[in-house]
Amino acid sequence: MTFSLWFDTGGGGLPGRANRLQSGVRYRDEDSFTAALRRRLPSRGRVRLGIGDDAAVLAGGTVLTVDGYRQGVHFDLHYLSWREVGARCACAALSDVVAMGARPDALFVTLALPPAARRRDVTALYRGLDSVCARLGCEIAGGDTIAGRELLLALAATGRTQCPLLRAGARPGDGLYLTGQAGAAETGRLRLARDPAASRRNPAVSRHVRPRPRLEAMLALRPRITALIDTSDGIAGDARRLARASEVRIIIAPEHLPTLTATRTLCRRSGRDLTEFILTAGEDHELLFCARGPVPGRAGAVPVTRIGRVERGRGLWLERAGRRQRLTLRGYDHLRP
Known part of the structure; x- marks a missing residue:
């Protein structure tokens, strides 16, 4: 290997x-x-669920996750403001708590500040972080600050639930569902890379800048969900994790993947394969979940689309016109060359 x-x-x-x-x-x-x-x-018995899911669950029901964010890898200050960086990173961290079926409680912020950082930059960053916390009903509860060569954030987010939703739990006969639009955040990132002044009201740009965790949708859909993950690394990689954790085969029907008109236009004009783009584009932070029985087409204002199904077997497969092929596409991975 x-x-x-x-x-x-x-x-x-x-x-x-x-x-x-x-x-x-x-x-x-x-x-x-x-x-x-x-x-x-x-394991020493203090952790109910440890390494391998969107977050850990401690023995008392506390959900805890930690994520790191680096300039040039997770965000780009060439087209994002400091406030937008704060909001974007808070959304990503708190989405992992939501993906465990928990309500967020607190956010802890560790910063490495570069020499060029100004007081107003840091103030704007925290305003962005807190704006997301305010919307989700949680708060910034502490952290640490050090000097560094570039802007780095490490965010620890907590929540609480006695009945976490896990990646393991999908069963043959379940449907595979997705909230929102596939590939929207990457479409927005590419738009901003070309035009840093692009309107933040544009749906794709908005999903990149502020990928709000789907808390309300999760709460509405929770009774139906058997397995859950958020799409931080792309549908292909994250659906594969669901299949592996649940020890099942997942079949994706690409023609059912929901996309924005802007995403389809981008792929057509740039010569990208649409299916490959939307399966590998990450950081949408949508809910990718398995469920049995009827699932509504909307959870509040958020569209919900059935994009596949669960069968006995192993692995991740694509099905077009009745023909199957093993899906080898993978999403973003920091450790893969």
């Missing part, structure tokens, strides 16, 4: 890419790294 490890560094590299360092420690991808940690780190 071939392994490689990618580290984020402070030196060059293109926006959106990590910089490769030579290392004797090698892993093929993030899932391989996670699996290795699960094998090597023992």
